[in-house]
Amino acid sequence: METPTSLLLVEGRSEENAIREFYKQWKIDLNFDISSEGSITKLKTSFKMHLKSSNILRKLWVIIDADTSYACAWQSIRDILERSGKYNPPLQLCPNGLILTPIDENDLVVGVWIMPNNQEVGMLEDFMMGIIPEDNMLLHEAETVLTNLEKKNIQKYKNVHRAKAKLHTWLAWHDEPGDSVNVAIRKHLFSQDKELVIAFKAWLMELNK
Numbered sequence: 734m735e736t737p738t739s740l741l742l743v744e745g746r747s748e749e750n751a752i753r754e755f756y757k758q759w760k761i762d763l764n765f766d767i768s769s770e771g772s773i774t775k776l777k778t779s780f781k782m783h784l785k786s787s788n789i790l791r792k793l794w795v796i797i798d799a800d801t802s803y804a805c806a807w808q809s810i811r812d813i814l815e816r817s818g819k820y821n822p823p824l825q826l827c828p829n830g831l832i833l834t835p836i837d838e839n840d841l842v843v844g845v846w847i848m849p850n851n852q853e854v855g856m857l858e859d860f861m862m863g864i865i866p867e868d869n870m871l872l873h874e875a876e877t878v879l880t881n882l883e884k885k886n887i888q889k890y891k892n893v894h895r896a897k898a899k900l901h902t903w904l905a906w907h908d909e910p911g912d913s914v915n916v917a918i919r920k921h922l923f924s925q926d927k928e929l930v931i932a933f934k935a936w937l938m939e940l941n942k
Contacts, residue, residue: 738791739764739765739790739792739793739794739941740765740766740768740783740794741766741767741937742793743767744770744772744773744776745769745771745772747857747913748848749767751914752767753767753915755937758921758925761938762941764941764942765794776797784817784819790841791841792939793841794936794937794940796848798847798857799853800854803852807847810822814833814843819836819837820833820835826847829851829935830936831844831851832936844936846936849863850863857914858897861914862899863929865922865924872903874906875902875903876899878902879899904917
């Protein structure tokens with residue numbers, strides 16, 4: 734078996750498991766390695782290392798969360814690319830994610846996706862919320878529950894984790910309650926026709942080639 738020459742760096746197992754499950758649903762072989770780094774700090778360290786080192790890799794993709802600031806998340810990756818001296822990254826990302834060719838064709842082609850949609854704050858859960866069918870009544874009920882908690886000021890989650898709270902509330906009302914995101918993908922609870930997931934799939938497919 735040939736060693737993959739493409740690598741995807743993600744922050745945690747949730748992203749890795751979701752991507753693997755998407756590929757199964759798409760019925761497409763996954764032709765790259767995925768490395769779950771465990772934190773954004775470790776991901777950036779690994780990103781820098783791979784950009785500097787000479788190895789068998791030809792493509793290096795990264796997925797990070799925007800969290801509370803999309804601009805800061807992108808700037809942190811952009812700085813790494815600029816400081817490597819091997820890339821001329823754009824000032825802004827487009828909604829379809831970044832695929833960046835190096836100045837020297839012998840260096841790595843780089844891809845960047847900032848969750849949820851390369852434009853807004855959030856994380857994986859915000860991405861998943863964005864691909865739930867709009868007419869889903871349980872989702873509307875989950876929003877009502879969170880809104881009522883917030884009106885009473887008795888919620889315990891941080892605002893940045895609101896989508897996570899809403900998503901897992903919604904998942905808790907399915908059979909079986911408490912399923913993970915990747916299991917929910919397996920059960921076809923998310924739409925594959927949304928522009929967001931179509932763009933994400935196209936971006937990942939470039940790594941798969």
